[in-house]
Amino acid sequence: MAPVPSKLYSDDVSLLVVLLDTNPFFWSTASLPFSKFLSHVLAFLNSILLINQLNQVVVIATGCNSCNFIFDSSSVPANPNLENGRMPALCSNLLQKLEEFVTGDEKLSKEVLAAGIGSSLLSGSLSMALCYIQRVFRTGPLHPQPRILCLQGSPDGPEQYVAVMNAIFSAQRSMVPIDSCVIGAQHSAFLQQASYITGGVYLKPQQLDGLFQYLSTVFATDLHSRRFLQLPKPAGVDFRASCFCHKNTIDMGYICSVCLSIFCKHHKKCSTCGSVFGQAQSDGNSATDRKRKTPET
Amino acid sequence: MHNGTGSLPFVQFKPIKNFTSPSSVSCIGLVGVLEVKPRPKPYAFIHSILGFSLFIYTSMNDMEHRKTNDGEGRRLDGEEEEEEEDEDEGNGRGLDAWERAYADERSWESLQEDESGLLRPIDNKTIYHAQYRRRIRSLYSSTTTARIQKGLIRYLYIVVDLSRAASEMDFKPSRMAVVAKHIEAFIREFFDQNPLSQIGLVTIKDGLAQCLTDLGGSPDSHVKALMGKLECSGDSSLQNALDLVHGYLNQIPSYGHREVLILYSALSTCDPGDIMETIQECKKSKIRCSVIGLSAEIFICRHLCQETGGSYSVALDESHFKELLLEHAPPPPAIAEFAIANLIKMGFPQRAAEGVISICSCHKEAKVGGGYTCPRCKARVCELPTECRICGLTLVSSPHLARSYHHLFPIPPFDEVSLSLLNNPHQRSSRACFGCQESLLIPGNKPTLCVACPKCKQHFCLDCDIYIHESLHNCPGCESFRHSKIVSVTEE
Numbered sequence: 001m002a003p004v005p006s007k008l009y010s011d012d013v014s015l016l017v018v019l020l021d022t023n024p025f026f027w028s029t030a031s032l033p034f035s036k037f038l039s040h041v042l043a044f045l046n047s048i049l050l051i052n053q054l055n056q057v058v059v060i061a062t063g064c065n066s067c068n069f070i071f072d073s074s075s076v077p078a079n080p081n082l083e084n085g086r087m088p089a090l091c092s093n094l095l096q097k098l099e100e101f102v103t104g105d106e107k108l109s110k111e112v113l114a115a116g117i118g119s120s121l122l123s124g125s126l127s128m129a130l131c132y133i134q135r136v137f138r139t140g141p142l143h144p145q146p147r148i149l150c151l152q153g154s155p156d157g158p159e160q161y162v163a164v165m166n167a168i169f170s171a172q173r174s175m176v177p178i179d180s181c182v183i184g185a186q187h188s189a190f191l192q193q194a195s196y197i198t199g200g201v202y203l204k205p206q207q208l209d210g211l212f213q214y215l216s217t218v219f220a221t222d223l224h225s226r227r228f229l230q231l232p233k234p235a236g237v238d239f240r241a242s243c244f245c246h247k248n249t250i251d252m253g254y255i256c257s258v259c260l261s262i263f264c265k266h267h268k269k270c271s272t273c274g275s276v277f278g279q280a281q282s283d284g285n286s287a288t289d290r291k292r293k294t295p296e297t
Numbered sequence: 298m299h300n301g302t303g304s305l306p307f308v309q310f311k312p313i314k315n316f317t318s319p320s321s322v323s324c325i326g327l328v329g330v331l332e333v334k335p336r337p338k339p340y341a342f343i344h345s346i347l348g349f350s351l352f353i354y355t356s357m358n359d360m361e362h363r364k365t366n367d368g369e370g371r372r373l374d375g376e377e378e379e380e381e382e383d384e385d386e387g388n389g390r391g392l393d394a395w396e397r398a399y400a401d402e403r404s405w406e407s408l409q410e411d412e413s414g415l416l417r418p419i420d421n422k423t424i425y426h427a428q429y430r431r432r433i434r435s436l437y438s439s440t441t442t443a444r445i446q447k448g449l450i451r452y453l454y455i456v457v458d459l460s461r462a463a464s465e466m467d468f469k470p471s472r473m474a475v476v477a478k479h480i481e482a483f484i485r486e487f488f489d490q491n492p493l494s495q496i497g498l499v500t501i502k503d504g505l506a507q508c509l510t511d512l513g514g515s516p517d518s519h520v521k522a523l524m525g526k527l528e529c530s531g532d533s534s535l536q537n538a539l540d541l542v543h544g545y546l547n548q549i550p551s552y553g554h555r556e557v558l559i560l561y562s563a564l565s566t567c568d569p570g571d572i573m574e575t576i577q578e579c580k581k582s583k584i585r586c587s588v589i590g591l592s593a594e595i596f597i598c599r600h601l602c603q604e605t606g607g608s609y610s611v612a613l614d615e616s617h618f619k620e621l622l623l624e625h626a627p628p629p630p631a632i633a634e635f636a637i638a639n640l641i642k643m644g645f646p647q648r649a650a651e652g653v654i655s656i657c658s659c660h661k662e663a664k665v666g667g668g669y670t671c672p673r674c675k676a677r678v679c680e681l682p683t684e685c686r687i688c689g690l691t692l693v694s695s696p697h698l699a700r701s702y703h704h705l706f707p708i709p710p711f712d713e714v715s716l717s718l719l720n721n722p723h724q725r726s727s728r729a730c731f732g733c734q735e736s737l738l739i740p741g742n743k744p745t746l747c748v749a750c751p752k753c754k755q756h757f758c759l760d761c762d763i764y765i766h767e768s769l770h771n772c773p774g775c776e777s778f779r780h781s782k783i784v785s786v787t788e789e
Binding site for chain 1: 446449450489493552553636637638639640641642643644645646647648650672673690694695696698699700701702703705706730731732733734735760761764765768769770771772773776777778779780
């Protein structure tokens with residue numbers, strides 16, 4: 001591609017990375033059918049590409065067993081035969097890849113898992129999105145402004161808490177806002193924290209039939225223009241922690257100074273790292289049960 | 298008729314100190330003295346002023362590479378007014394900027410030779426990656442499967458040497474300015490990685506150590522103190538600094554890790570007593586002292602670091618100094634006897650509703666909305682993490698704790714993929730980097746160097762490797778495959 005002269009890269013060129021939730025456990029019980037949802041999203045993606053000719057869109061699918069890149073608007077369309085006259089190449093490319101991904105994802109589902117049923121791999125797709133954005137940053141001083149949009153319906157998987165928080169802090173450092181549009185029935189605490197910490201917008205639309213309108217009025221604006229708009233503000237983000245012993249949300253608790261586990265009552269010994277409290281240790285206690293304990297929000 | 302009333306200054310010009318760069322000439326103001334001609338007419342003055350200023354401007358633009366110590370001044374043709382110029386010598390070195398580039402910056406060091414002896418520019422990317430691999434290997438060499446305990450709650454004192462040696466100009470503009478600038482970046486990085494820790498600043502000047510800021514958990518107060526006027530003079534005394542820091546660090550709770558980071562520019566230390574005793578006392582109080590030297594390696598610093606278990610390094614230039622300084626931001630491996638494990642009582646305040654008016658306890662003024670409410674005494678605080686001023690409870694939010702979790706659950710370093718494996722035509726997965734989808738093949742379908750995660754076996758490019766280990770702390774491959782995650786958990 002010929003290099004674009006610098007004055008075309010104005011402030012409002014954006015790179016939008018969309019994380020699309022394709023978890024079949026969620027979509028089978030959702031109020032909005034997946035096909036209608038896709039039509040809203042495809043129209044939205046087309047409108048993003050129309051707003052500015054330099055805008056880029058990347059779509060990553062979040063499945064329940066795997067994640068993968070589905071669509072990249074800046075890559076050269078390889079197969080002209082996909083234009084079958086009924087819909088543009090963008091849509092047919094995307095839909096074909098999405099179908100391949102969903103069938104592949106289903107094959108990976110081996111047996112019913114006790115942990116994490118019904119949740120999709122948000123941490124995986126967030127990590128892939130951030131790696132792609134870093135690649136865009138490396139291309140030089142002229143690059144579009146990146147942001148991430150999560151279209152999530154599945155509930156939060158508590159085993160992903162540490163990975164999601166790592167991704168959020170990395171996005172905060174690179175100044176990439178994470179917007180969230182929650183399609184599911186309940187609010188997502190992970191995405192509320194993500195949008196609050198990174199400076200993005202969190203929205204749970206009340207009428208899913210009008211999803212395209214929500215998307216195009218709230219999430220289509222680029223970062224430069226957001227200063228002039230009144231976007232939905234977070235109502236109240238709950239930053240309280242849950243204790244490790246009972247999983248209750250607590251106001252005041254006790255923190256182990258070694259491993260930062262949270263307890264609601266005073267204990268003699270930390271159950272995560274095995275350190276005994278209140279006395280000097282003779283050697284570092286490397287406990288046997290030191291696997292990845294999942295602290296919850 | 299000679300005008301005896303003296304010269305009227307109306308056009309003023311004062312040459313700028315260094316004429317050597319043409320860009321500095323364009324914003325010139327003119328100071329000088331014009332001798333008034335007989336028969337003055339107002340318009341003639343104006344014409345002569347304008348003509349004179351234009352002439353000066355254009356003639357100076359033509360001048361390049363002038364020496365600043367040209368003593369006889371400039372003789373401009375045209376107007377015969379005498380101009381007196383103040384030519385300051387600048388720093389008296391008598392060198393132009395282009396000469397200083399050779400004397401000070403040693404530009405020949407940035408060239409490299411390839412195998413046939415031809416010059417080529419340095420390939421920064423592979424050097425950067427090689428440095429990063431060395432660092433990771435040294436960190437992980439002894440800890441392949443074991444998890445090292447790290448001191449997450451740190452109380453760090455930064456000791457800045459403001460003696461005479463800190464005004465040396467081998468770091469531009471001076472050692473003191475460079476140190477102040479990088480300490481500010483270090484403080485922000487430190488609080489980013491260790492949100493529950495506290496920093497204090499101490500300076501050494503005229504042989505005395507003074508506390509610049511107290512131990513605190515908010516970066517703004519420290520940065521403000523650093524941006525204030527700092528002057529250097531006198532000798533440097535290592536013992537006084539250690540005594541002062543030792544006194545302060547004895548008062549902190551027992552679960553905290555005590556650390557001192559000394560940025561030492563001087564080549565000597567003038568102490569009132571026996572510094573070896575002070576070092577032994579620091580060792581007994583379990584204070585870990587590290588030193589970053591800016592001039593040369595000194596035995597007493599080496600001895601101090603060895604005795605207390607810290608690290609000693611000497612910076613070669615500004616970028617090296619920044620690298621060495623930022624190495625102290627992540628928590629060091631903790632020696633178990635140094636800090637007693639304890640349960641710390643902390644509060645998790647809720648954010649107050651918008652529109653609520655209350656008096657905040659940190660600024661002592663009424664504020665609307667925002668802010669957090671202490672769960673024990675219900676006082677309002679403006680930001681987290683902080684200590685409630687009324688009841689003394691440490692207030693944090695769960696993301697602050699989550700910032701330290703990646704120290705507890707680090708991802709293993711990626712292995713380099715050997716080129717023989719890459720050339721195998723059956724390897725499909727090495728076509729593109731799993732994280733950023735960048736192609737791993739250079740033109741001609743030959744594979745470039747890439748790395749692979751030992752758990753999920755996905756291939757990543759070198760830049761993704763650095764980003765994943767330094768900033769993201771998640772392997773995209775392991776996070777994107779549910780079953781690989783389950784396997785790794787049950788393996789432990």
